[in-house]
Amino acid sequence: MRGMDAVLVSGGAGYIGSHVVKRLVEAGRPVVVMDNESTGHRETVRAVEALTGREIPYIPGDVGDGDGVRRIVEEYRVGAVMHFAAKSVVAESVRHPEVYFSENVAKGIAFFQALCEAGVSRIVLSSTAAVYGNPERVPIPEEHPVRPINPYGASKVMLEQVLGWLETTFPMRWVALRYFNAAGADPSGRLGERHDPETHLIPIVLEAALGRRERVTVFGTDYDTPDGTCIRDYIHVLDLADAHLEALAALEDGHPSAIFNVGTGLGHSVLEVIRMAEEVCGRTVPVELGARRPGDPPVLVADGGRLREIGWQPRYGLWEIVASAWAWHSGEGR
Numbered sequence: 001m002r003g004m005d006a007v008l009v010s011g012g013a014g015y016i017g018s019h020v021v022k023r024l025v026e027a028g029r030p031v032v033v034m035d036n037e038s039t040g041h042r043e044t045v046r047a048v049e050a051l052t053g054r055e056i057p058y059i060p061g062d063v064g065d066g067d068g069v070r071r072i073v074e075e076y077r078v079g080a081v082m083h084f085a086a087k088s089v090v091a092e093s094v095r096h097p098e099v100y101f102s103e104n105v106a107k108g109i110a111f112f113q114a115l116c117e118a119g120v121s122r123i124v125l126s127s128t129a130a131v132y133g134n135p136e137r138v139p140i141p142e143e144h145p146v147r148p149i150n151p152y153g154a155s156k157v158m159l160e161q162v163l164g165w166l167e168t169t170f171p172m173r174w175v176a177l178r179y180f181n182a183a184g185a186d187p188s189g190r191l192g193e194r195h196d197p198e199t200h201l202i203p204i205v206l207e208a209a210l211g212r213r214e215r216v217t218v219f220g221t222d223y224d225t226p227d228g229t230c231i232r233d234y235i236h237v238l239d240l241a242d243a244h245l246e247a248l249a250a251l252e253d254g255h256p257s258a259i260f261n262v263g264t265g266l267g268h269s270v271l272e273v274i275r276m277a278e279e280v281c282g283r284t285v286p287v288e289l290g291a292r293r294p295g296d297p298p299v300l301v302a303d304g305g306r307l308r309e310i311g312w313q314p315r316y317g318l319w320e321i322v323a324s325a326w327a328w329h330s331g332e333g334r
């Protein structure tokens with residue numbers, strides 16, 4: 001291992017990427033960020049600089065630009081990559097599969113090719129629980145069959161497979177982290193989730209609490225769950241950031257390529273999340289009970305045992321997730 005090799009973070013101006021950049025900088029790793037600002041914001045990286053007191057090299061650019069990627073790898077002596085850059089709105093992927101296959105898959109392959117040719121030997125990929133589709137059993141272990149039911153999930157399966165094949169000819173190893181529902185924010189209130197349109201439950205609930213949207217629609221109240229609403233595994237973005245550092249450390253210690261779920265193993269229903277938000281904010285969240293949406297599995301909860309074997313443990317629960325997100329959404333930081 002070359003000690004001071006930089007970590008290139010693609011999509012580091014986005015929600016999860018920016019929290020990981022902060023964590024890497026705090027751990028003393030040289031970091032370089034590449035982002036095309038399609039959904040991310042450069043100010044987010046500036047906020048990380050302000051919080052850490054460190055300058056972070058930032059390259060506006062697209063991961064599909066192989067020559068640009070090769071130049072960054074050489075100039076910054078990149079030894080490892082964390083690949084967050086992607087489109088990730090499920091409904092948009094159903095309407096425009098071609099965009100998801102060109103943005104996520106074609107550009108992802110061009111990115112990996114440039115990285116491998118330039119000698120990068122460790123890659124951590126943001127994957128997703130959407131690879132499992134409608135699970136046959138929960139909690140879902142990594143060995144569960146992969147049967148995505150939308151182009152977004154399919155695009156991530158393809159990237160995992162491409163990495164598997166690249167490893168057979170290039171001297172590299174990789175980890176795919178299949179995140180469940182990323183949520184929460186840096187406790188400073190200066191970093192957080194800012195998607196447009198927002199499709200994630202917790203920001204939507206908090207925006208309703210703030211009066212920035214009229215109400216929250218609960219999609220389906222007749223599922224076979226204790227309160228009839230869908231259950232998801234919410235993972236704090238800080239725990240997610242730690243998982244990336246653990247994954248990279250494992251690769252650097254010689255761990256073979258691997259796929260890990262990242263979730264707490266605990267599920268919370270939509271109504272539980274709304275009740276928790278009301279408690280945290282001390283406000284009422286206006287709710288409308290609606291019909292099921294096609295393609296929403298009733299329960300998605302991770303079996304996170306494999307990642308615990310390499311030393312990772314989630315530290316935060318739903319309270320901390322909602323409280324930190326509230327600090328961000330209600331505060332001046334955004």
Ligand SMILES: NC(=O)c1ccc[n+]([C@@H]2O[C@H](COP(=O)([O-])OP(=O)(O)OC[C@H]3O[C@@H](n4cnc5c(N)ncnc54)[C@H](O)[C@@H]3O)[C@@H](O)[C@H]2O)c1
Nearest residue numbers: 011013014015016036037038039040062063085086088182
């Ligand atoms: N948020 C979740 O709950 C969740 C769950 C599972 C997986 N993921 C995955 O995690 C990753 C990050 O998600 P996020 O929620 O932070 O999204 P985000 O949209 O906030 O971040 C993505 C970042 O990548 C950048 N980007 C997109 N395409 C690019 C390209 N071609 N070249 C360079 N930069 C590009 C965007 O500008 C943005 O800054 C994605 O790969 C997503 O699929 C997210």
